[in-house]
Amino acid sequence: MEPGAPLSAQVTYAQVEAAVQDVGLIVMGAQHPRVSGAKQLNGGTLILLGTGSEFWGTFETSPEWLDKQPHPIDRWSTRIVQGLAQDLTGTAYFPFGGPPYTPFIDWALKSGRTFSSPVGALIHDTVGMLISFRGALHFEQEFDIPAPTDLSPCIDCPAPCTTACPVGALNAQSFYDVDSCHAYLNTADGKSCLTQGCATRLACPVSVGAGRSQAQTAHHMKAFHPS
16 A cells, blocks of 8 residues: 555454554554443444554654654654544544543553553553553444453562552552652652663563663653653
């Protein structure tokens, strides 16, 4: 298929997956809202998109990264996912740009591939706790999609995520103490989290599946804790 050439209305999952991979993203879940009960949608097919191991290399050469302007990943995501929606005859949605916000957490949990972890953060069946949803595509037609695992990777896991945070900011009792997290990141010891990534998310055995580079992790941490 020539770049920018729209597909027919009878798009298939394989076509969507191939187009998504071509731009450096991965499919992180698929569902039929009629069956899943996804908020805001009544029918058709919903495909959730996120970053995988190929994302950062693609993104680093993009105009959004090179222009050094704010929110480069969101701007890249807007351009890329809207382009996919146009080419694939779908509608683009994003987890940013609100309020009001699109119900991505609801969509993720109803996809059968994303679950709640013991510390409250979301966990995905292939990228673990290093989740970065960049958008979603909704199609009016209901086409065949792979059956989800519907099985949380936390089952039978010793849950190293519950003890990995040096200050207990992410834990099984109170879930997320944001103030403690930011305070720790301001200390000398907290610099390792800023450059290498959140210790809790990295402790998840499934997170290795994200294939995330240290440069991408550092960028996300700087966006979370800019000071």
